[in-house]
Amino acid sequence: MMPAPASVVLQNVDRVPLSLNYVGGIALTINFVECPSQCTECPWSANLDRRVAKILDLGVLSERIQSILHRSNPDVVVLHGADPLLEPRVQDLISTLRRCNARLCIKIRALLAEKEDLNILNPLDIALLELVDEHDLEVLAHSLKLLEDRTSNIEYVLLVHDFNTANTMIHGLATRNLLRHPLNIVLVKDVNILRLASIIDKVRKTYIHVYVPLAPSTDLASVQCPKCRMYVVLRRSGVVAKSRLKGAYCDYCGTQVLRNVAKRIVKVPIEEVVL
Numbered sequence: 001m002m003p004a005p006a007s008v009v010l011q012n013v014d015r016v017p018l019s020l021n022y023v024g025g026i027a028l029t030i031n032f033v034e035c036p037s038q039c040t041e042c043p044w045s046a047n048l049d050r051r052v053a054k055i056l057d058l059g060v061l062s063e064r065i066q067s068i069l070h071r072s073n074p075d076v077v078v079l080h081g082a083d084p085l086l087e088p089r090v091q092d093l094i095s096t097l098r099r100c101n102a103r104l105c106i107k108i109r110a111l112l113a114e115k116e117d118l119n120i121l122n123p124l125d126i127a128l129l130e131l132v133d134e135h136d137l138e139v140l141a142h143s144l145k146l147l148e149d150r151t152s153n154i155e156y157v158l159l160v161h162d163f164n165t166a167n168t169m170i171h172g173l174a175t176r177n178l179l180r181h182p183l184n185i186v187l188v189k190d191v192n193i194l195r196l197a198s199i200i201d202k203v204r205k206t207y208i209h210v211y212v213p214l215a216p217s218t219d220l221a222s223v224q225c226p227k228c229r230m231y232v233v234l235r236r237s238g239v240v241a242k243s244r245l246k247g248a249y250c251d252y253c254g255t256q257v258l259r260n261v262a263k264r265i266v267k268v269p270i271e272e273v274v275l
């Protein structure tokens with residue numbers, strides 16, 4: 001089974017999710033299906049196979065991407081869903097995106113990072129390192145080293161199917177001293193949000209950038225300044241309600257918070273299928 005692109009969607013960057021890059025901006029997300037991980041539930045629908053998903057031809061996609069970029073003017077292009085680097089022909093698409101000067105974010109599962117040809121990612125703008133279970137945690141230090149050789153701009157996305165695994169993963173990251181990159185938590189199933197919030201509150205005393213960007217609660221979803229600890233990007237449900245930043249900097253204390261700033265802040269939910 002080879003990951004294949006199945007849709008191209010314009011969406012809020014916060015729904016990717018990213019927290020320190022282009023917050024409030026727009027992502028052009030290319031979703032791949034046929035993920036080798038085969039989780040029973042997947043927030044990216046990457047577990048679909050080509051019998052049920054409409055597959056886009058990679059060659060056609062590479063040809064059309066330039067006009068799509070021109071029309072939609074996104075802050076960042078995200079290769080998402082099933083690990084796109086497992087498909088060798090994705091190199092053409094990446095080359096085209098580079099020629100168009102698109103900023104590129106690629107989602108990579110920690111467990112699979114060793115198996116992928118990371119050389120085609122030089123230079124890489126943003127890596128979104130996906131964590132699903134303890135297998136990812138075991139290989140994470142090594143996967144992280146491979147990625148950190150290519151970019152310092154890494155964010156985690158942790159998929160949460162149950163509370164106990166979430167607890168293990170968050171503590172595992174903290175005790176291994178791996179929370180030097182922001183952690184974005186996505187709830188795949190309903191978990192006890194109050195219990196999760198109490199873990200996050202404790203971890204945030206040391207590692208501030210731990211978020212649940214799609215949570216309806218502002219406390220869990222909003223971005224905090226690492227110095228004064230004020231909420232500087234108020235978010236809920238993956239959409240920015242208010243920003244207290246001047247560019248990348250905290251409006252209260254002047255500390256740099258964001259790594260990349262969006263061209264404009266969009267305060268409404270966006271989910272537009274463009275291909």
Ligand SMILES: [Zn+2]
Nearest residue numbers: 225228250253
């Ligand atoms: Zn501040």
